[in-house]
């Protein structure tokens with residue numbers, strides 16, 4: 001699928017981070033050297049890059065090289081990230097196959113979530129996603145059908161949640177997933193705009209009716225194209241100049 005960059009200026013670079021299978025076939029493979037290891041990135045168009053979150057060997061969510069991934073984006077000069085995440089729904093009305101755009105998250109992981117161990121930096125997360133990109137994603141997603149917004153609970157994995165955990169989480173959040181944290185935090189720490197578009201792949205533990213593997217595959221295939229087209233349309237609308245405050249997070253958070 002074509003990625004549009006017509007309205008973009010020379011230096012505005014956009015990174016898409018997603019699960020395996022989203023864009024690999026469409027770009028030139030690059031290897032970006034970072035202090036956290038080598039990171040695989042695909043160059044899709046002049047200014048658009050795709051980073052397969054789980055790397056070549058498909059590392060599970062709890063051991064993804066999140067720091068390496070975000071550093072690779074920084075090294076490429078990327079100032080905007082659109083992330084694609086897969087989630088389980090904790091609300092009956094948010095059915096598998098739905099598009100969900102988080103506006104906040106709760107972190108139940110046990111991961112290291114900062115680049116800064118030697119200096120005190122308290123990044124403001126009262127608005128954890130770039131408001132400009134998030135708004136565009138919501139507007140573009142609405143043109144394609146139903147879109148839900150709300151709170152994402154991040155769990156450590158790799159196991160799925162217990163029914164008791166979901167009973168607790170569903171009181172204060174809508175979906176559960178394993179990959180948004182620490183990615184969103186690390187991006188903010190180094191001043192990269194970040195927003196996420198999630199595909200609901202299942203109901204969370206205890207809410208699930210049986211879904212056949214065929215149904216899941218079909219849903220994934222259908223929605224993958226919708227997600228790509230929402231991202232394409234969104235990229236066309238991202239303003240050249242950053243109008244948000246994401247880039248100032250480090251300076252504002254430093255003690």
Ligand code: HPA
Pocket residue numbers: 086087088089155160161176177178201202203204205
């Ligand atoms: N739980 C956690 N992560 C997930 C799920 C889930 O049910 N579905 C997709 N990612």
